[in-house]
Amino acid sequence: MSAITGNLGLATKQPEHKSDNYLTHGKGIKSWLFSLDHKRIGLMYMIGVLTAFFIGGVFAMLLRTKLLTPGLMYTHNEADEWNFYNHCFTLHGAFMVFMFIIPAIPAVLGNFVLPMMLGAKDVAFPRLNLGSLWCWIIGSIFFGWVLLGGILHAAFGPFANYWANALIPAGLDTGWTFYTPYSTAKAANGTVEALLGIFILGFSSILTGVNFIATIHMLRPKGMTWFRMPLFLWSLYATSIIQILATPVLAITGLLLLAERTLGVGIFDPALGGDPVMYQHFFWFYSHPAVYIMILPAMGVISEVITAHTRKHVFGYNFIAYSSIAIAMLSFLVWGHHLFVSGQSPLANAIFSILTFAIAVPSAIKVFNWVSTMWRGDIRFTTPMICALSFIILFTFGGLTGLFLGALSNDVHVTGTYFIVAHFHYVMVGSALFAFLAGLYHWWPKMFGKMTNKTVGNIAAILLLIGFNLTFFVQFIAGAKGLPRRYASYPPEFHKYMVTSTIGAYVMAVALFMMAGNLLAALINGKKAPANPWGANTLEWHTASPPPHDNFPVEPVAGDPYDMGSWVWDEATEQWVLDEDHARTVAGTEPTVHQH
Amino acid sequence: MLKILGSIYMPPEASTVAPGVDWLFNFILGITAFFCLLIFAGMVVFCIKYRHRPGHQGGESPGHSTGLELTWTIIPLIIVLVVFFYGFRGFLDMSVVPPNSYEIIVQSKMWNWAFQYPNGTVTPELHVPKGVPIRLVLTSDDVIHSFYVPAFRTQKMSVPGRYNRAWFQATQVGEFPIYCAQYCGTSHSKMLSKVVVEEPTNFDRWLEEASNPEKQTGFTPQKAGEDIYKSRGCIQCHSIDGSHGTGPTWKDMFGSKVALSDGSTIVADENYVHDSVLYPTKQIVQGYQAVMPSYLGGLKDKQIDWVIAYMKTISEPYKKSMGSSGAVPTSAPMHKDEPARSAGSNLK
Numbered sequence: 001m002s003a004i005t006g007n008l009g010l011a012t013k014q015p016e017h018k019s020d021n022y023l024t025h026g027k028g029i030k031s032w033l034f035s036l037d038h039k040r041i042g043l044m045y046m047i048g049v050l051t052a053f054f055i056g057g058v059f060a061m062l063l064r065t066k067l068l069t070p071g072l073m074y075t076h077n078e079a080d081e082w083n084f085y086n087h088c089f090t091l092h093g094a095f096m097v098f099m100f101i102i103p104a105i106p107a108v109l110g111n112f113v114l115p116m117m118l119g120a121k122d123v124a125f126p127r128l129n130l131g132s133l134w135c136w137i138i139g140s141i142f143f144g145w146v147l148l149g150g151i152l153h154a155a156f157g158p159f160a161n162y163w164a165n166a167l168i169p170a171g172l173d174t175g176w177t178f179y180t181p182y183s184t185a186k187a188a189n190g191t192v193e194a195l196l197g198i199f200i201l202g203f204s205s206i207l208t209g210v211n212f213i214a215t216i217h218m219l220r221p222k223g224m225t226w227f228r229m230p231l232f233l234w235s236l237y238a239t240s241i242i243q244i245l246a247t248p249v250l251a252i253t254g255l256l257l258l259a260e261r262t263l264g265v266g267i268f269d270p271a272l273g274g275d276p277v278m279y280q281h282f283f284w285f286y287s288h289p290a291v292y293i294m295i296l297p298a299m300g301v302i303s304e305v306i307t308a309h310t311r312k313h314v315f316g317y318n319f320i321a322y323s324s325i326a327i328a329m330l331s332f333l334v335w336g337h338h339l340f341v342s343g344q345s346p347l348a349n350a351i352f353s354i355l356t357f358a359i360a361v362p363s364a365i366k367v368f369n370w371v372s373t374m375w376r377g378d379i380r381f382t383t384p385m386i387c388a389l390s391f392i393i394l395f396t397f398g399g400l401t402g403l404f405l406g407a408l409s410n411d412v413h414v415t416g417t418y419f420i421v422a423h424f425h426y427v428m429v430g431s432a433l434f435a436f437l438a439g440l441y442h443w444w445p446k447m448f449g450k451m452t453n454k455t456v457g458n459i460a461a462i463l464l465l466i467g468f469n470l471t472f473f474v475q476f477i478a479g480a481k482g483l484p485r486r487y488a489s490y491p492p493e494f495h496k497y498m499v500t501s502t503i504g505a506y507v508m509a510v511a512l513f514m515m516a517g518n519l520l521a522a523l524i525n526g527k528k529a530p531a532n533p534w535g536a537n538t539l540e541w542h543t544a545s546p547p548p549h550d551n552f553p554v555e556p557v558a559g560d561p562y563d564m565g566s567w568v569w570d571e572a573t574e575q576w577v578l579d580e581d582h583a584r585t586v587a588g589t590e591p592t593v594h595q596h
Numbered sequence: 597m598l599k600i601l602g603s604i605y606m607p608p609e610a611s612t613v614a615p616g617v618d619w620l621f622n623f624i625l626g627i628t629a630f631f632c633l634l635i636f637a638g639m640v641v642f643c644i645k646y647r648h649r650p651g652h653q654g655g656e657s658p659g660h661s662t663g664l665e666l667t668w669t670i671i672p673l674i675i676v677l678v679v680f681f682y683g684f685r686g687f688l689d690m691s692v693v694p695p696n697s698y699e700i701i702v703q704s705k706m707w708n709w710a711f712q713y714p715n716g717t718v719t720p721e722l723h724v725p726k727g728v729p730i731r732l733v734l735t736s737d738d739v740i741h742s743f744y745v746p747a748f749r750t751q752k753m754s755v756p757g758r759y760n761r762a763w764f765q766a767t768q769v770g771e772f773p774i775y776c777a778q779y780c781g782t783s784h785s786k787m788l789s790k791v792v793v794e795e796p797t798n799f800d801r802w803l804e805e806a807s808n809p810e811k812q813t814g815f816t817p818q819k820a821g822e823d824i825y826k827s828r829g830c831i832q833c834h835s836i837d838g839s840h841g842t843g844p845t846w847k848d849m850f851g852s853k854v855a856l857s858d859g860s861t862i863v864a865d866e867n868y869v870h871d872s873v874l875y876p877t878k879q880i881v882q883g884y885q886a887v888m889p890s891y892l893g894g895l896k897d898k899q900i901d902w903v904i905a906y907m908k909t910i911s912e913p914y915k916k917s918m919g920s921s922g923a924v925p926t927s928a929p930m931h932k933d934e935p936a937r938s939a940g941s942n943l944k
Contacts, residue, residue, distance in 0.1 A: 076839070077840050078783075079782055079833070079840070082782045082785065086782065173782075179739075186706075186738070186739060186781055270757025271757075275758075276755055314659075315658075315659065316659075317659065318660065341742065341752050342753045354680050358673075360672065365669055368668045369665070371639055380648045381643075389639060393636065396632055396636075403627065404621065406680070407624060407680065407686075408684050408687030409620060409689070409749075410617060410621055412750070413621075413751065416742055416778060476605075477604070480621070481605060481606065482744070482747075488785045490785065
């Protein structure tokens with residue numbers, strides 16, 4: 001509502017024609033697909049990554065259902081059954097990692113919120129932003145091709161026709177890690193298409209990173225020094241550094257794999273004179289930092305959500321900000337901990353082990369700071385807050401179980417087992433997914449001007465938390481007892497863990513459908529959202545919900561992003577309103593430091 | 597107490613390094629439990645005490661506290677360094693092979709294990725004497741596998757193109773599963789074997805017998821062939837009940853006409869089987885992929901003869917061609933020392 005911006009005292013009276021917002025600003029499909037508006041691009045990314053999440057989820061359900069029995073579930077002979085399972089876990093991993101978790105928070109929430117948090121009209125390079133979206137779409141089409149090819153092959157293949165065989169890939173069974181020489185010498189022939197897809201998806205990630213860094217440097221408003229930036233921006237900045245520096249390595253590695261697979265150039269395959277362990281170094285040089293591409297923005301979302309819904313200034317701003325940068329830097333130095341049993345020298349192992357432990361410290365700092373933020377707060381159990389609390393629980397557990405894996409002698413026992421599967425799902429799903437959901441629920445009113453149903457959202461969040469722990473906690477035990485991962489069949493002693501895990505996965509599916517249904521229901525009959533439903537003080541809440549095409553009628557001036565005292569609850573209108581007198585006394589509201 | 601607790605989430609401790617690994621595991625588990633309780637208790641207390649309710653006002657509190665924050669930076673740093681130290685020390689124990697170890701070569705291929713003893717004998721199960729340090733040299737014929745014995749807390753990748761080493765010393769007699777812990781394609785989850793730990797005297801006797809299967813009581817070539825079928829990786833891909841696997845079924849195969857992928861047909865005789873075992877990509881049965889690894893150097897001709905003898909027992913076309921007598925010869929019909937091995941093809 002324009003009344004809020006009026007309260008800022010920056011604009012006098014809002015003209016009435018401002019009911020036009022970014023959703024209604026242009027009409028027709030072209031006004032979306034070729035929009036340069038960061039908000040629309042964010043929404044299109046959202047539709048895309050949620051589709052990828054759905055497909056990845058279908059594969060998760062298929063493979064968990066398979067694991068209800070160690071024997072045959074879908075087919076009549078073992079080779080088909082094991083192959084089907086192998087394709088399922090590969091596509092589950094590939095869709096979830098490359099098309100969902102990596103772009104989810106930066107490309108959806110980051111795109112939507114980052115310029116508004118800066119009080120800017122858009123990102124620094126809006127065309128590049130659109131290019132990034134299209135890289136994502138084209139890269140994903142390659143994966144759609146692999147997926148469709150796999151289905152056609154399962155239904156009608158193998159094909160006798162040369163062109164049919166060349167154009168319809170037989171799916172993908174390399175695992176999302178594409179380890180050589182399996183991926184180059186043995187695997188099903190969708191590998192080439194998938195690698196091309198990853199190559200293009202990588203550009204989407206790189207372009208977003210470039211854009212965010214430039215935007216944060218160039219477009220901060222009056223009053224916003226580096227240390228008055230919202231913490232979400234710090235985390236996106238740190239993420240962007242990783243995206244720019246690490247993703248090219250993945251692109252190069254993918255090209256080398258392609259060269260080996262299609263042209264027979266010997267790089268990784270020992271049969272051609274290559275070294276398969278070198279591939280693991282190349283791959284994890286990207287893919288370990290990529291874990292922080294997934295978790296750093298999630299941490300940023302949690303910082304925003306906790307402070308807003310606790311109505312408290314975030315505790316230890318500087319430590320949280322610095323820890324984001326520390327994590328980004330250290331993330332480049334720990335890749336070797338994926339190779340502890342590969343034959344890497346004990347000295348290298350020791351160095352990677354100690355660096356791995358070093359990165360645990362900034363993560364721990366963040367958790368302590370979030371919990372301390374709640375101290376003396378005024379905690380509201382909204383859906384984003386429930387998701388954020390779930391995040392803290394799951395991230396604590398995911399992070400601490402990392403200690404088992406960082407410790408060399410322990411890692412030898414549990415690496416390559418379900419222990420690893422449980423650990424990284426606690427971090428990537430438990431943490432990153434919960435943060436994404438927290439962010440969606442937190443910013444949904446801003447995106448669409450509609451409030452979500454709190455009761456349904458909270459029940460879904462708690463159900464998801466229960467389902468998640470049911471699914472993955474038992475996997476720690478199965479792994480510690482020695483069950484290797486990626487096993488289509490398993491010894492009978494592990495049956496009870498596998499069944500529990502599958503039941504948990506079904507609970508998660510129900511909870512996620514509830515989550516999604518609740519968001520969609522809000523669009524149809526949700527209560528109209530005010531400009532600032534949570535009383536948060538970052539700049540995106542200083543404009544209408546949904547925002548106008550240009551975000552702000554007048555360029556805002558930034559103060560302390562976590563000064564909750566500047567918003568007071570107005571009983572008459574049942575809204576948060578800006579306390580102008582308070583806002584004026586907040587140091588820095590006057591633009592003393594000019595950063596442009 | 598911890599031992600009993602440990603049996604819930606850990607496999608048996610059957611090697612010299614296992615107790616150390618488990619001690620560290622429990623130590624980290626203690627740290628995990630402590631910090632989880634600390635953090636969760638803080639969350640619960642704050643959530644109850646400072647929940648939004650009528651009349652409750654959020655209080656003022658400092659925006660940061662350098663002392664407190666340094667405390668919760670330095671204490672975790674010290675803890676992780678301690679964990680690193682014990683992890684590294686344990687790892688050195690696993691890495692440094694004691695002198696005078698007994699060396700066994702681990703051969704891995706899609707999707708089976710084979711273990712070669714110093715006298716050249718190759719077996720599908722790993723037999724080791726108790727209380728003797730065993731040095732493993734790991735090799736792979738095709739893709740990366742990972743040799744994993746949970747009961748020994750031992751794991752090492754076998755990487756094609758290089759030799760990896762590992763060692764262990766078993767502390768109790770028994771049988772313990774071996775898993776492949778690195779994804780290696782279709783039958784990854786069936787790439788299983790076991791370690792059989794025996795008293796040294798029993799081990800010596802076993803090795804003596806394993807080196808000379810013909811001297812074992814009840815030896816027949818057919819049974820020896822069946823053992824090879826089950827233990828050297830044939831069973832993972834070739835069924836004997838007629839169902840399709842990664843490779844064609846052996847039921848009724850021997851002596852029958854087989855359509856090859858190049859369009860020709862061939863009779864599955866001794867030469868065909870022998871060539872398919874040693875040069876598996878030369879002649880591919882129609883509808884199958886060229887994925888079988890070569891057994892060149894892995895199976896001796898004598899052993900292939902036994903496999904052929906076994907295949908004959910499960911092939912109706914072969915039995916029929918042998919006439920009404922249908923008798924399957926109980927002794928090996930040929931031997932690699934016989935110059936005219938191809939003479940066997942006359943039998944069809």
